[in-house]
Amino acid sequence: MSSFVVGVTGGIGSGKSAATAHFETLGISVVDADIVSRQVVAKGTHALETIVEHFGEHVILDTGELNRAALRKIVFESPDERIWLEHLTHPLIREAIITALTSADSPYAILASPLLFESDQYKMVNRTLVIDVPEALQLKRTCKRDDNSEQQVRAIMAVQMSRQDRVSKADDVIQNDQDLAYLHSQVELLHTQYLALAKQS
Numbered sequence: 001m002s003s004f005v006v007g008v009t010g011g012i013g014s015g016k017s018a019a020t021a022h023f024e025t026l027g028i029s030v031v032d033a034d035i036v037s038r039q040v041v042a043k044g045t046h047a048l049e050t051i052v053e054h055f056g057e058h059v060i061l062d063t064g065e066l067n068r069a070a071l072r073k074i075v076f077e078s079p080d081e082r083i084w085l086e087h088l089t090h091p092l093i094r095e096a097i098i099t100a101l102t103s104a105d106s107p108y109a110i111l112a113s114p115l116l117f118e119s120d121q122y123k124m125v126n127r128t129l130v131i132d133v134p135e136a137l138q139l140k141r142t143c144k145r146d147d148n149s150e151q152q153v154r155a156i157m158a159v160q161m162s163r164q165d166r167v168s169k170a171d172d173v174i175q176n177d178q179d180l181a182y183l184h185s186q187v188e189l190l191h192t193q194y195l196a197l198a199k200q201s
């Protein structure tokens with residue numbers, strides 16, 4: 001188990017995955033809360049059954065998997081429904097993150113999560129890194145990547161912590177407003193620091 005864990009966060013489409021993919025190429029184990037959050041509601045899980053009982057059959061695909069687009073539409077339009085879903089999934093996500101971090105064996109490990117500060121996941125990490133982008137770029141990159149409408153991305157951004165609050169809580173910040181080569185260079189600088197901090201811990 002890695003004794004030093006860096007939490008990487010940022011708003012939707014800020015570049016968390018792009019940053020953590022580069023940490024991975026440097027040999028660092030990455031636990032991604034978005035991936036974990038899909039596993040806890042995979043086909044056949046009790047959590048998925050509970051979701052279908054609550055929202056109805058239309059949130060399930062013919063394959064038996066969660067219809068993510070349908071659920072996304074519901075929960076980002078209704079705060080009560082989002083809170084209901086978070087109460088169901090967040091404890092499961094937390095347990096699965098702990099299990100995954102326990103088997104991480106690199107000099108330090110990374111927990112990537114969009115809700116590091118909003119949930120209690122920040123308590124699982126020794127240091128925090130925010131990937132920060134201007135909102136216009138965040139919107140542009142997310143719409144280009146996903147088939148989400150601009151309105152839907154704005155609805156997701158609206159329920160997330162403000163850019164200013166997130167940055168004020170961070171130990172480290174990378175400005176991801178340039179090209180990927182620049183992002184990678186910033187990741188490499190921090191990697192050197194994290195190796196030194198992990199050795200001291």
Ligand SMILES: CC(C)(COP(=O)(O)OP(=O)(O)OC[C@H]1O[C@@H](n2cnc3c(N)ncnc32)[C@H](O)[C@@H]1O)[C@@H](O)C(=O)NCCC(=O)NCCS
Pocket residue numbers: 011012013033034037068069071072075082085086089093113114115156159160
């Ligand atoms: C609503 C769901 C089904 C939509 O699935 P979809 O495949 O469209 O999106 P995905 O899970 O890949 O999330 C995309 C991005 O949306 C944002 N997001 C997702 N859930 C939340 C949330 N509860 N609050 C704020 N932002 C969120 C994050 O930036 C995330 O990176 C899904 O996001 C979900 O189950 N969310 C609740 C669980 C959760 O809080 N996950 C966040 C990681 S801990």
Ligand SMILES: Nc1ncnc2c1ncn2[C@@H]1O[C@H](COP(=O)(O)OP(=O)(O)OP(=O)(O)O)[C@@H](O)[C@H]1O
Pocket residue numbers: 010011012013014015016017018019034114141142145176177178179180183
């Ligand atoms: N510096 C950059 N230059 C150009 N494109 C970038 C840069 N950083 C990230 N991107 C692109 O922007 C999009 C969003 O980045 P990424 O998927 O890494 O964000 P994320 O924070 O992981 O998002 P989410 O919260 O939705 O999981 C991706 O298509 C990615 O390839």
